[in-house]
Amino acid sequence: MAHLPMVSSVFARFIAPLSPFQLxxxxxxxxxxxxxxxxxxxxxxxxxxDHRSGCAFIQDRVLRDSLQLSKNHYFxxxxxxxxxxxxxxxxxxxxxxxxxxx
Numbered sequence: 853m854a855h856l857p858m859v860s861s862v863f864a865r866f867i868a869p870l871s872p873f874q875l876x877x878x879x880x881x882x883x884x885x886x887x888x889x890x891x892x893x894x895x896x897x898x899x900x901x902d903h904r905s906g907c908a909f910i911q912d913r914v915l916r917d918s919l920q921l922s923k924n925h926y927f928x929x930x931x932x933x934x935x936x937x938x939x940x941x942x943x944x945x946x947x948x949x950x951x952x953x954x
Contacts, residue, residue: 867896873945879938885925888938894926895939 874889881888894913903909910923929935 863893863897867893869950870942870946873942873949876945877938877941879934879941881934881938886921886929888935891929891935892939892942 870892874892877888883891886894897913898906898909901909903912906927907923910921910926914921
């Protein structure tokens with residue numbers, strides 16, 4: 853059963869525009885340890901968060917969300933060409949379908 857992280861309403865609204873692109877992205881896979889959607893959310897949280905290191909971020913997520921996630925698995929997942937292709941598809945769709953700013 854997939855674990856649903858505790859997500860603030862502000863963060864949920866922030867990532868809401870990605871939802872249609874996540875659903876139609878290529879190279880989707882149901883990873884039982886870190887599903888694609890959770891991996892993307894974690895990456896966004898890591899980028900906009902205030903953790904001093906990636907390890908501190910993972911420790912916080914494990915404690916906050918009771919994830920069964922090892923630092924090794926999380927960092928090794930960055931090497932996955934499938935995850936890269938999946939994220940690239942979402943990014944391209946988002947850029948292509950998002951109106952330009954004035």
